[in-house]
Amino acid sequence: MVAVNKMDLVEFDRSVYQRIKDEYSDFAARLGFSDLTFIPVSALCGDNVVHRSRTMPWFDGEPLLTYLENVYVGGDRNLIDFRFPVQRVVRPDQDFRGYSGQIASGVVRPGDQIVVLPSGKRSTVTRIVTYDGDLAYAFAPLCVTLCIEDDIDVSRGDMIVHPKNLPQVERSVEAMVVWMNDQPLEVAKTYMVKHGSAVVKGSCADIQYRVDPNTLHREDGKRLA
Secondary structure (H helix, E strand, O other), X not given: OEEXXXXXHHOOOHHHHHHHHHHHHHHHHHHOOOOOOEEEOEOOOOEOOOEOOOOOOOOOOOOHHHHHHHOOOHHHOOOOOOEEEOOEEEEEEOOEEEEEEEOOEOEEOOOOEEEEEOOOEEEEEEEEEEOOEEOOOEEOOOXXXXXXXXXXXXXXXXXXXXXXXXXXXXXXXXXXXXXXXXXXXXXXXXXXXXXXXXXXXXXXXXXXXXXOOOOOOEEOOOXXX
């Protein structure tokens, strides 16, 4: 959703809004967005923020707040690939042991077979525990505590998955990086990498190219600042 703000500064001119919309649509086409919604607003005057604007009768869409409250985002959820990064091992007494975290994707039910990565040990889910009671099933992005049948070693940073739907396991990955640090990224230097609920050591092997954020054009360069 793109809010074109400060329409009051151009006297709510439709042609100015249309020009900005066309330019941004052309730019965004290179980012691969499936759909875009544009809303002309004036935050200062409240136009098209909560209520429809009387000064822009040429715009027949929803105001900003209405759009945000009703936009459909359910299609973005992955309910197929079960991924559960363990954030905390819960053991208040000798009779209870559970593994807490937020389900990143997929669905889990009591009775499901699971695999703990990276150890590869297997077990079965016996309970899905929450503050409000046990659940018959849970899905992303719920925060739950899983209890399993076997007393195996599971630690913070491990990932629980289904045995017939394993994630790809690699030590080397290719990634698009947005570098925000004051110091430039250094090839071969050791950095701490956040991976799920784990923090591991890693390094950059090579910078293949850089992207100019203003034009999205690729350019050569072995330094990322």
